[in-house]
Amino acid sequence: MISLDHLCARAGQFELLAVTLAVPSGAWGIVLGPAGAGKTTLLEAIAGVRRVTSGHVVLRGVDVTTVPAERRGAALVHQHAFLFPHLTVAENIRYGARDATFARDVARRLGADALEHRPVSSLSGGERQIVALARALASEPSILLLDEPFAALDPRRRARTRSELRSFQQQRGITVLHVTHDFEEAGTVGDVAIVLDAGRVVQVAPPAALFRHPANGAVADFLGAENIFAGTIERLGDGADDVAPLRFTGEGLVLFAVGDHAGGAGHAVIRGDEIVISRGGEGSSSMRNVLCGIVREIAPTGALARVSVDVGATPLVAIVTGESARALDLKVGDDVVLRCKATTVHLC
């Protein structure tokens, strides 16, 4: 278990301000956040190589705030690997290992054994990352701190390494805290996601919930939600239940939603793939939100198309499949109707 209690630390201009969070034992925690949020500083503080100015680091239930790095059982893997250049690949992997057989086994499982006879200086960025992972795992840590460890791997190698690491982690009950920029990665391996912004924790949630229900506009923006509007939120029902019908008014839009928002100033977030486009206003549906607009831009991105629609003066983005776009014969300047369910409008 990793648990931080009002942790403050400073590294140059990066600063952690009273970070409190918990990753359960054997869970895989994902740390997301814009550049400069203090993600790396967070990992370093947990690993014990960055001085903590106040607060506590608790690992496996023991307060290790003043325990030196080598006795924390937490291995740190940097994005830039930092393989020891004066040692061979095999020596790197064995560096912190107590059991050479185990180290060889780890190397084989991650595919680092094929690199053992290469000089460190000849390895590619991705190969370095694999060796760095093997080196960390070979030291049998109970806690693994990963700083963008797959960033330099090609997509196939990344998926393979990630799943191998995941199964290794589950077998040995390792608690992981993993900094990444890759939302897909966060959704694939993460048990819990932590969003850090400007040195503060802004949201802790399971990754799926995080994308559906970002804590605020900044998180939504950072997570890449296409449609974020600022405005006012009103509760429409009697308000007895936690979940109530809500109405959002702002930026020329009126949107209906359900949720537990107490009302007041806030943001409406709609993911682009939750918006349905149709021609004309014919027919009725169960969707509470119906908006009319004009197509301003159609940008195909792979199998999907990103359609920008001006509703009044406010731009909305809908993500549709390329096929649908062709079936609808969408062109710039067309009048279209946008629909989405109240349950897909997230007010925060």
Next chain:
Amino acid sequence: MKRPEGAWLTGGLVASALVLFSLLVLPVGALILRGGVAGLRQLGVDGELQRALALTAASATVATLITMVLGTPLAYLLARGRLPGGTLIGALVELPLLIPHPVAGIALLLAFGRASPVGGALARAGLGIVGSPLGIGLAMLFVSAPLYVSAAREAIARVDERYEQVARTLGDTPFCALRRVTLPLASRGLLAAAVVMWSRAISEFGAIVILTYNPKVASVLSYDRFTAFGLDAALPVAAVLVLLAMLPLALLRSLQASAGLRERHP
């Protein structure tokens, strides 16, 4: 229009480089040309010269080794910014470089001479700094150790601290991480620092001659022969001393050249 301008620039750079190169190399070349052959011939027969060179090399080696043992930790602390007031300490350590060398000799006398508390204790223990190899080593150390510390500090600062941090998270104590990672990675720079210090130490004259005139190191012998017997007697000694100083420097350069292709950083 660009090409002539570039040619002018290159020409200017080459010219200024040539001027400085001549300023630095001509005197040494002239010395070796005038005295080198005679010096090497004399080296075979002149017992005093042999003894002086041996004493010089031995004292410089001991001073350098002591400085490596004592100075590397200091260089490490300075490089990693682990000392409170590190900037001030770093500047203080370099002070001996600013003192004229005969004055350095007198300063050493004042601090470690018979009349001082430390020197009194040393003298009672039979470790007087006047007229002893100890004095030679001390003078060499005083004037050249700052070169080692500042070069070693640079060498250590070039090793990314994160290598050490990774080693720590893999179970190394701070000392282990230093021994297994930082020092090996800085070793070439530390060796270069030691060679620079050694070469500076064997050429020291001003501070040594105050503390220890006899037994004579090569620089004192050279000056002595100049005063007593003139230039022709002094040049061979000086030339041999220069050749001795160049030996490790040349060795180091060839070492660096052969290792130049090996990259360091990921």
Next chain:
Amino acid sequence: MRAVLDTFARRTGTRVTEEHGASLELARRITELHRTPDVVALADHEVFPELLLPHFVGWYAEFARNRMVVAYTRNSKHAAEITADNWRSVLLRPGVLVGRTDPVTAPAGYRTLLTYQLAEDYYASPGLARALEARTPPRLLRGNAADLAALLAAGELDYIVDYESLARAHGFTFIQLPSAIDLGDPSRADSYAKATVLVGAGQDTVRRVGAPIVYGVTVPRQAPHGAAGLAFVRFLLGHEGQTILRAAHVDVLATPQFVGDSVPASVRTVTPQ
């Protein structure tokens, strides 16, 4: 000397630069490095015939004398007891550190040995010269008087044997030795000459004979500003120069002695009084 130079510079508006060093070293600068000054004044007049005459200078004037003394400071061991009568026994006491300059590189060095020899005769005490010489092991020798003085000032030595002028310049206390042994009396040249020492080793061995210590001055043949050099020598040997030297405790000769065959008439005719 500096006082004379300063006055001369003020009087005549001449810009003066100085270089100081041991006599032998200064002479080497002329003979080996060809750095020729306008005036050379040496505390060791013997260096003139040895190295400079007749090639580099044509003449020189002996104008003042110096003598060997035993210099010490109040921190020296037995400083309270030493006198002109017991200096030999104090220097020979166990634990007393006596320094002198290297006879090979500094005339003061072989003069010290000559003084020791003369003392052996004067005090009729056989073995004294050898015993005194042995008081200074090689480690306490220094190549020039300035380094030796630094050691005495720093308390590394108890006594040094060197010139009176050096002792005065550094503010040391000193014992004046009998004029029969201190090489300071030109009229005793014959008796001084009875002392001889061999200096150096092997084929470089040189025989040194006792002689009065006299300051010499000249204008080198190749002097860049020979006229100004001559003007200074005339000033130095003239009344005003002599007065300044005397005020600075320099033992000036009653009449300067000229050596060499090309003494300029303008210098020869200067009268001190």
